[in-house]
Amino acid sequence: MKPNHLVSIAKTYGAPVYVYDAEKISAQYQRLTSAFKDVQSLRLNYAAKALSNISILRLMNSLGSGLDTVSIQEVNLGLMAGFRPESIIYTPNGVSLEEIEEAAALGVQINIDNLSILEQFGAKHPDVPVCIRINPHVMAGGNSNISVGHIDSKFGISIHQIPHLLRIVELTNMKINGIHMHTGSDILDIDVFLYASEILFETAKNFKGLEFIDFGSGFKVPYKEGDIQTNVEELGKKLSKRFNQFCEEYGQPLTLAFEPGKFLVSEAGYFLTKVNVVKQTTSTVFAQVDSGFNHLIRPMLYGAKHEIVNISNPKGRERYYSVVGYICETDTFGNNRRINEIAEGDILAFKNAGAYCFTMASNYNSRYRPAEVLWYQGEAHLIRERETFDDILKNQVDVKDLFNPLPQAVVQK
C-alpha cells in the first residue's frame, strides 16, 4: 500500500484512524512459514491480543493460522471468527479455575502455567489433555550473554519445579500433550534462544504422548530503517534442524508451534492523525494531533519509538518537531523528530501501529476510540466504526434521582 492510499483513507474515514495492510500481514505469515519449511508439521498461532479485530482474526484464519488467546473473551472472538476449537490455544496467566474449565468445555487447547491450577484441573478433568507452560529462566542479556534470570517472573512453571510437576501429573493421571515457553523478551541472539529450547527439549523427555512443542514468541521487528530484528531465516534453519533431531530421539513426530503477535501485524499498521495546532514555544515546535495516549499508549508506556511521517507534505523541507497529543496530561509521541514541514490540518502517519496499539486504546478524557480500516486487494474496508457519544455513556448508570441540585447561590448585595 502507498502513502497516497493512506491520504485517501484519511479523507474518506476521517482522522484519527487505524489502517492495516492485509498484504503485509500475509507476507509476514509466509516469511515465517517458509523459514520453517524443513519441519514436517508447523503451527503458527497468531497472538490475538496484539490486534483482535474480528476481521483481522478472519484474515489470519484464511491464511491457515491458529490462534493464541489469553482470555475467555479472546477464545469466544476466535470461535466467532471461524477458528475451529482445535486451532485455538488458551494461554492465560493468573485466571480462575472456572475460566479455564469454561475454555476446556469449548474444546480449545488448554495451557496451564502454575502448579496450583494444574493440580486442581488434573484432579477434576484427568482426560482433558493439557499443555504446560515452562519458565526456562533464560533471557537474552545483550549480545551473546546467556543470563539466567526472570526467577521472579509471574509467568510459567519454573524448571526447578519439574519434580513437583511430575508428581502432580502422576498422581492425577492427567494427559500432557504439549510443552510451551514464552519468555516475552526479544529474540535477538539466536544462540540464546536455542539454549532455552534445549531446556524445553530436556523437559519434554519427561512426558510420553506429547503432540507439540510451543516456542512462544519474541520475534523482534524493525521500527525504523537499520533497526535490529530477529533473523527468522537463520532461526528457522537452526531450530528446524535441532527440532527434527529431537523428534528422532523422542521417537515420534511432533508439531513445532509459535505464537507470533507483533511479527505478523506490527509493520502492517498505520495510525493516521490530523494536526490540530502547530505551537511554537521558546525552545520547541510542537505538532499537536487529534489523538493522545488514549489511542496509542506505547510511547508513554514503554518508551516505544514509532516513526512519524507527514503524508500530506512528503516533499516539504525537513524540520524538527515534537509530536504530542491533546490529552490533558503529558502525552508525547516523539521528541525532536525530523519531519517534512507540518501545517495545521496535515495528516501524520505513525508506523508500526498494528500491534498493541488499538487493543490498548481507552476512552480517557472521554474521547472516542478511532475507526479501523483494512486495506485488502487494493480497496479500503471499514472494520470498526469510530465510537460515538452513545459509546461513552453505554453501561454508565445515571443515578440522577439520588441528587438534588443545590439551589443557585444568591449573591447578596
Ligand SMILES: *Cc1c(COP(=O)(O)O)cnc(C)c1O
Ligand atoms: C503476548 C503473547 C505472545 C505474542 O508476543 P509478541 O511479542 O507480540 O509476538 C505470544 N504468546 C503469549 C503467551 C503471549 O502472552
